Amino acid sequence: MKIIFTAVLFFAFCNCFGQQNKADDFKVVNRTLSITNDGLVIHLDEVNDDGKAWIKGAKFTSGNIEFDIKGKDVLQRSFVGIAFHGVNDSTYDAIYFRPFNFKTADPARKAHAVQYISSPQYDWSKLRTEFPNKYEKPLNTPPDPNDWFHVRIAVKGKEISVFVNNETKPSLVVEQIVPIDGDMIGYWVGNGSGGDWKNLKIAQ
DSSP, X not given: OHHHHHHHHXXXXXXXXXXXXXGGGEEEESXXXXXXXXTTEEEEEEXXXXXXXXXXXXXXXXXXXXXXXXXXXXXXXXXXXXXXXXXXXXXXXXXXXXXXXXXXXXXXXXXXXXXXXXXXXXXXXXXXXXXXXXXXEOOSSOOOTTXXXXXXXXXETTEEEEEETTOSSOSEEEEOSSOOOOOEEEEEEOTTEEXXXXXXXXXX
């Protein structure tokens, strides 16, 4: 009886989207979505302006979001992450990465490896101008910019923490800059960028 109850609790609080994804599972905005590796890998193509693939039926307000993600080491052509607290296609929070900055020798670029934004009011340029080095940070241990890496985003109240490759110390800790009470969640890419995701887990 105890084992059954534990299993029910697990499925109630943890949604796992790492297997057999289908195109109908997503509402895609300004991108073409493809699914490879027997339904395990989500890919968004490269198009001007940002793009999203909202996951139909998935909701997230607080807790943990975990996933594996891959961009590429091409300057200004790889902005990959996840959007959450979505109200609609333009109002949401997002965490994204710039893999081309992971291992650069330029300290200014290296400090811009992981970014928080709050769309539409606070994009990266506004945040960088008004709050330099507060909402974007370097990674503690930068991974290979052309390879998969693991991400955990912990949302507790207004606090958002980003952990890379199972490190115990977050690379980025911020507070939600404006109240957004949406619960949509989906994959996010920036201007001219594509990306790949797998093994998404959402726990609330």
